[in-house]
Amino acid sequence: MLRKTKTTLGFAMAMVALTLGSCGSEPEKKTSAPGVDNTAPATPAVNGETVYKNTCVACHQADGKGVAKTFPPLVHSDFLANKEAVITQVINGKSGELVVNGETYNNTMPPQNLKDEEIAAVLTYVYTHFNDGGPVTVEEVKAVREKGKTN
Numbered sequence: 001m002l003r004k005t006k007t008t009l010g011f012a013m014a015m016v017a018l019t020l021g022s023c024g025s026e027p028e029k030k031t032s033a034p035g036v037d038n039t040a041p042a043t044p045a046v047n048g049e050t051v052y053k054n055t056c057v058a059c060h061q062a063d064g065k066g067v068a069k070t071f072p073p074l075v076h077s078d079f080l081a082n083k084e085a086v087i088t089q090v091i092n093g094k095s096g097e098l099v100v101n102g103e104t105y106n107n108t109m110p111p112q113n114l115k116d117e118e119i120a121a122v123l124t125y126v127y128t129h130f131n132d133g134g135p136v137t138v139e140e141v142k143a144v145r146e147k148g149k150t151n
């Protein structure tokens, strides 16, 4: 009984707040493509440059040129030709020999604990800002991750 009264009161308060809140303002129109789940929280677009500066810059440097014999470059790296290997590199990291533009590196890149959206964004930044490549999509990252699970 008491509970019901509380709920009713709460509802009334919410209605008041709602009425006050919408007073004088145009109702917001929500348009979405068919099949889009409007109830899902909106994820703010991930900024690849920000991810790069927070995550990769320590080793690959702000200019993407890396550090001689230690951290390979991302600028004009021939390794980038194999997109799948690049996505795998970011997800799993790598230890041991790795050749970039004819130079052999033998170091360790730790796995990068990033969401698929962040990996897509940061790699798009790497491909478009440091190179003349195209974007890397979330779907491509997901596909590589799925493949890694089944292999």
Ligand code: HEC
Residues within 6 Å of the ligand: 052, 055, 056, 057, 058, 059, 060, 070, 071, 072, 073, 074, 077, 078, 079, 080, 086, 089, 090, 094, 095, 096, 097, 098, 100, 105, 106, 107, 108, 109, 110, 112, 122, 123, 126
């Ligand atoms: C702690 C240092 C470190 C961080 C952080 C790091 N890397 Fe690396 N990365 C390396 C090292 C070292 C290698 C070479 C690994 C080897 O020698 O086996 C490498 C290799 C690579 C390669 C393949 C070789 C090349 O230069 O094309 C790519 C692509 C790459 N990293 C991308 C990234 C991206 C993108 C990030 C950020 C999301 C990142 N790395 C963060 C150290 C790092």
